[in-house]
Amino acid sequence: MSLPEELARITGPGFVLTADEPVEPYTHDETQGLAARPDVVVRPGSTEEVSGVLRLAFERGLPVTPRGAGTGKCGACVPVAGGIVLSLDRLNRILEIDRENAFAVVEPGVVTETLQEAAAEAGLFYAPDPASKGSCHVGGNIQTNAGGMRAVKYGTTADHVYGLTFVLPDGTVIEAGGKNRKDSSGYGLVRTIVGSEGTLAVVTRAVLRLLPLPAARGILLAPFPELDMAAEGVQAVFGTGITPSALEIMDRSAVGYAARYAEKEFPFAEAAAQLLVEVDGDGPEEVEGDLMRIGEALLEIGALDVFLASERRRQEDLWRIRRVIAEGLKAFTTYRSVDSVVPRSRLIELVRKVREIAAAHDLDCCCFGHAGDGNLHVNYVRTAAQDTVERWEADVRSAHEATVRVAVALGGSISGEHGIGVTERPFFGIRHTEAAIGLMRRIKAAFDPRGILNPGKVLP
Amino acid sequence: MSLPEELARITGPGFVLTADEPVEPYTHDETQGLAARPDVVVRPGSTEEVSGVLRLAFERGLPVTPRGAGTGKCGACVPVAGGIVLSLDRLNRILEIDRENAFAVVEPGVVTETLQEAAAEAGLFYAPDPASKGSCHVGGNIQTNAGGMRAVKYGTTADHVYGLTFVLPDGTVIEAGGKNRKDSSGYGLVRTIVGSEGTLAVVTRAVLRLLPLPAARGILLAPFPELDMAAEGVQAVFGTGITPSALEIMDRSAVGYAARYAEKEFPFAEAAAQLLVEVDGDGPEEVEGDLMRIGEALLEIGALDVFLASERRRQEDLWRIRRVIAEGLKAFTTYRSVDSVVPRSRLIELVRKVREIAAAHDLDCCCFGHAGDGNLHVNYVRTAAQDTVERWEADVRSAHEATVRVAVALGGSISGEHGIGVTERPFFGIRHTEAAIGLMRRIKAAFDPRGILNPGKVLP
Numbered sequence: 001m002s003l004p005e006e007l008a009r010i011t012g013p014g015f016v017l018t019a020d021e022p023v024e025p026y027t028h029d030e031t032q033g034l035a036a037r038p039d040v041v042v043r044p045g046s047t048e049e050v051s052g053v054l055r056l057a058f059e060r061g062l063p064v065t066p067r068g069a070g071t072g073k074c075g076a077c078v079p080v081a082g083g084i085v086l087s088l089d090r091l092n093r094i095l096e097i098d099r100e101n102a103f104a105v106v107e108p109g110v111v112t113e114t115l116q117e118a119a120a121e122a123g124l125f126y127a128p129d130p131a132s133k134g135s136c137h138v139g140g141n142i143q144t145n146a147g148g149m150r151a152v153k154y155g156t157t158a159d160h161v162y163g164l165t166f167v168l169p170d171g172t173v174i175e176a177g178g179k180n181r182k183d184s185s186g187y188g189l190v191r192t193i194v195g196s197e198g199t200l201a202v203v204t205r206a207v208l209r210l211l212p213l214p215a216a217r218g219i220l221l222a223p224f225p226e227l228d229m230a231a232e233g234v235q236a237v238f239g240t241g242i243t244p245s246a247l248e249i250m251d252r253s254a255v256g257y258a259a260r261y262a263e264k265e266f267p268f269a270e271a272a273a274q275l276l277v278e279v280d281g282d283g284p285e286e287v288e289g290d291l292m293r294i295g296e297a298l299l300e301i302g303a304l305d306v307f308l309a310s311e312r313r314r315q316e317d318l319w320r321i322r323r324v325i326a327e328g329l330k331a332f333t334t335y336r337s338v339d340s341v342v343p344r345s346r347l348i349e350l351v352r353k354v355r356e357i358a359a360a361h362d363l364d365c366c367c368f369g370h371a372g373d374g375n376l377h378v379n380y381v382r383t384a385a386q387d388t389v390e391r392w393e394a395d396v397r398s399a400h401e402a403t404v405r406v407a408v409a410l411g412g413s414i415s416g417e418h419g420i421g422v423t424e425r426p427f428f429g430i431r432h433t434e435a436a437i438g439l440m441r442r443i444k445a446a447f448d449p450r451g452i453l454n455p456g457k458v459l460p
Numbered sequence: 461m462s463l464p465e466e467l468a469r470i471t472g473p474g475f476v477l478t479a480d481e482p483v484e485p486y487t488h489d490e491t492q493g494l495a496a497r498p499d500v501v502v503r504p505g506s507t508e509e510v511s512g513v514l515r516l517a518f519e520r521g522l523p524v525t526p527r528g529a530g531t532g533k534c535g536a537c538v539p540v541a542g543g544i545v546l547s548l549d550r551l552n553r554i555l556e557i558d559r560e561n562a563f564a565v566v567e568p569g570v571v572t573e574t575l576q577e578a579a580a581e582a583g584l585f586y587a588p589d590p591a592s593k594g595s596c597h598v599g600g601n602i603q604t605n606a607g608g609m610r611a612v613k614y615g616t617t618a619d620h621v622y623g624l625t626f627v628l629p630d631g632t633v634i635e636a637g638g639k640n641r642k643d644s645s646g647y648g649l650v651r652t653i654v655g656s657e658g659t660l661a662v663v664t665r666a667v668l669r670l671l672p673l674p675a676a677r678g679i680l681l682a683p684f685p686e687l688d689m690a691a692e693g694v695q696a697v698f699g700t701g702i703t704p705s706a707l708e709i710m711d712r713s714a715v716g717y718a719a720r721y722a723e724k725e726f727p728f729a730e731a732a733a734q735l736l737v738e739v740d741g742d743g744p745e746e747v748e749g750d751l752m753r754i755g756e757a758l759l760e761i762g763a764l765d766v767f768l769a770s771e772r773r774r775q776e777d778l779w780r781i782r783r784v785i786a787e788g789l790k791a792f793t794t795y796r797s798v799d800s801v802v803p804r805s806r807l808i809e810l811v812r813k814v815r816e817i818a819a820a821h822d823l824d825c826c827c828f829g830h831a832g833d834g835n836l837h838v839n840y841v842r843t844a845a846q847d848t849v850e851r852w853e854a855d856v857r858s859a860h861e862a863t864v865r866v867a868v869a870l871g872g873s874i875s876g877e878h879g880i881g882v883t884e885r886p887f888f889g890i891r892h893t894e895a896a897i898g899l900m901r902r903i904k905a906a907f908d909p910r911g912i913l914n915p916g917k918v919l920p
Contacts, residue, residue: 100695100805123701147642156642158651159619172895178871179803181833182607182616184655185874185884185891186918187900191618191651195644212701235560241583241672282746343639345560373641411638414645424645431645435632440647442906446899458646 007042010052017041026085029072031423038065038079045090047165047173047204054202055171057084063455066198068108068140071132073337074421076197081455088139091204097122102210103179108139108203124210127154131323139203145195147417149246152372158194163207166193169448179207197419198454200447214280218287219315220295222303223271227251229302230273231348234371236297237277242290246278247372248322254368257328258321266321267307276322325368334382336396340407341416344374353406354378361399375416378403404430420458428460467502470512477501486545489532491883498539503547507625507633507664514662515631517544523915526658528568528600531592533797534881536657541915548599551664557582562670563639568599568663584670587614591783599663605655607877609706612832618654623667626653629908639667657879658914660907674740678747679775680755682763683731687711689762690733691808694831696757697737702750706738707832708782714828717788718781726781727767736782785828794842796856800867801876804834813866814838821859835876838863864890880918888920
């Protein structure tokens with residue numbers, strides 16, 4: 001019996017794909033210029049079927065690449081080693097919104113925004129809010145420890161995952177954690193798996209903490225004459241003692257790509273950079289008061305203007321611009337995204353350095369990101385100077401590495417929220433010592449002794 | 461050369477103890493009736509010295525039991541296997557309060573309250589607040605993932621640890637994490653070590669997140685005619701949509717032991733149970749408004765009264781009673797503490813069941829704890845019925861196991877915040893499957909292949 005036939009015995013024949021056309025969507029994520037073809041795609045419909053697929057692969061020593069929505073930006077779900085793509089898209093049910101305990105129980109294929117909406121209907125709040133919330137999956141958020149817009153106040157996905165059902169590469173199913181707000185009963189398996197990019201286990205169910213839904217929300221937009229002045233604004237915001245629910249930075253080119261993609265006008269489109277600040281709270285007066293104080297602090301350090309949006313629809317318009325920057329970049333440029341993160345006080349230095357790196361490599365540079373977290377998405381854009389593909393690849397590779405080195409030298413790290421996947425793997429040793437990498441390898445072996453799960457990812 | 465002499469070459473001779481009297485404090489923690497003598501106690505003064513001690517122990521295959529302040533309640537720092545006690549009490553410096561990034565960098569031997577005070581002086585807030593904050597160490601908090609009073613709003617210690625310097629059993633020093641608010645760059649070593657009770661690595665430095673210091677704080681005390689009615693009050697509090705910064709439950713006997721120990725009168729001492737609710741926020745009006753709403757909700761479900769304390773000194777008096785319950789129990793009774801945790805909606809059932817278990821075993825029962833987290837410290841107290849030590853040990857062992865089984869059946873766990881250590885180890889298999897335990901063993905081996913670090917703890 002062939003491998004597809006054996007897989008079909010586990011999932012039923014309609015959920016095993018081998019022909020070129022249906023397999024194509026499973027060959028890539030959002031990383032430009034990266035794709036790889038698996039031998040077969042399987043779409044199991046239950047934890048038991050996931051277990052069956054993994055057991056089979058384990059016995060044969062076949063590579064398995066788990067996959068969510070494919071919205072990642074470092075190739076973590078691209079099947080670079082061939083073998084089996086294990087798609088979790090059919091595990092897409094919200095199993096429970098538990099109001100009494102304020103937890104959601106979901107399968108990994110639930111779209112993040114769908115979960116947010118279901119929680120809001122129950123008067124609750126699922127805080128993690130990646131830019132791709134309309135298409136990304138909760139399972140992918142867990143495996144990359146996704147941050148997003150609201151991490152500055154509510155933390156990253158890791159802070160919201162309290163329980164996981166997961167399958168080890170040999171097919172063993174384990175339940176860890178649950179609906180307990182605290183649990184000091186053995187090793188934190190849940191916390192070890194979050195952010196492991198599908199290299200340790202396949203998650204088939206998650207228990208996610210919900211919070212009370214904030215009653216009010218408001219946005220402020222502040223343009224600046226210089227990018228590094230906007231970066232300074234981050235410290236000014238925190239200086240007020242208010243923790244915003246979002247604190248985003250966008251340079252002129254980011255706003256430009258977004259506006260062009262969305263076919264919309266955007267306020268202050270000519271400003272060198274803008275800060276988008278969101279505040280949430282118990283009522284409109286509190287939120288407005290907070291925004292006023294933040295606005296004053298920003299004007300004081302040189303903001304050209306301050307624009308307040310209290311109307312919900314206007315807020316959504318502004319957020320939409322922020323959310324489509326990456327789509328604009330993808331549509332209109334050849335680029336590479338570097339997901340730098342530094343302690344937030346070092347953001348100004350990072351911003352200056354990446355401009356220097358871009359100039360030194362004859363690249364354009366488009367910066368935006370979660371300034372309140374010190375997390376800057378640095379996008380190097382191909383220019384006329386890169387007249388051949390080879391030149392482009394050499395220049396951007398060099399700029400990428402220089403950026404990682406700068407971030408690490410500033411006390412930062414390789415990736416704030418996108419992960420390592422394939423594209424950041426060459427730089428792993430810049431951030432981590434041999435001893436740390438050795439320990440990670442032993443942890444990998446503790447979960448995946450045969451090394452079948454997502455090979456070629458994360459660890460060098 | 462003898463082992464003490466070799467250790468003295470690493471730390472200097474004044475920091476190696478072998479004689480009975482100086483060693484005695486290192487033989488026990490706060491667990492009644494549990495003590496074990498090490499061969500030698502060593503008190504290194506730096507990461508390098510910790511590394512030297514571990515390297516020596518690793519080469520010889522000697523057991524090493526790391527130790528903080530010894531305020532634990534499950535024997536995690538008791539050297540049951542003999543060998544070396546590695547005390548971290550000399551690593552007691554606050555290295556930095558970084559205002560710009562809102563992080564503290566500390567050594568593990570810093571007393572938790574000392575850190576809270578240093579943060580507050582800088583206008584910042586270290587949120588974790590264990591009952592023993594005046595004597596426990598930050599390092600111990602990290603290793604047990606301590607919860608405490610404010611976990612209901614701010615999470616457990618794990619939610620505040622962003623970076624660790626740690627030493628592996630073979631002496632290897634690793635730095636993981638740092639001052640980045642987010643970091644998706646490889647496995648979460650920090651998150652794996654938190655809560656591992658000194659069985660994976662010895663922490664010598666920690667980077668801890670600080671928050672803005674809440675401007676105002678208020679307390680409400682509500683007596684109830686029945687314990688399970690107080691437990692119901694937990695849902696009533698969350699029903700208001702307000703997340704309190706503490707939500708504690710105390711039964712009559714708990715209040716009684718505390719009052720006797722503190723030699724103070726306590727309001728509503730005759731009530732069957734009380735809820736202590738703390739709210740923090742941006743200003744006194746907001747806090748008072750929240751407390752009023754919570755008070756009304758509690759009166760509605762049957763609270764006998766509601767007492768508001770807005771004055772700081774009065775608040776501290778009330779907190780002191782809550783904090784000395786455990787000391788009162790220790791001073792006046794023979795007892796065993798079971799650190800049950802359940803999803804908070806199941807607290808009422810847990811409370812009822814433990815009363816039944818106590819009655820069935822002729823034990824008294826003293827309950828208090830972090831009701832908002834579903835975390836109930838159930839204390840079984842010896843009565844005249846246990847006329848021999850053997851009878852006491854048999855009865856309390858049986859009641860303990862029954863309690864763990866009830867908690868797990870309610871979707872709960874063995875320990876909410878005290879950990880497993882020695883005393884909860886026999887019950888590990890009630891909570892975790894063989895497969896999960898096997899995975900934890902492999903993680904243990906990834907860190908500690910020779911099994912020298914804190915043997916006899918956590919894993920069965």
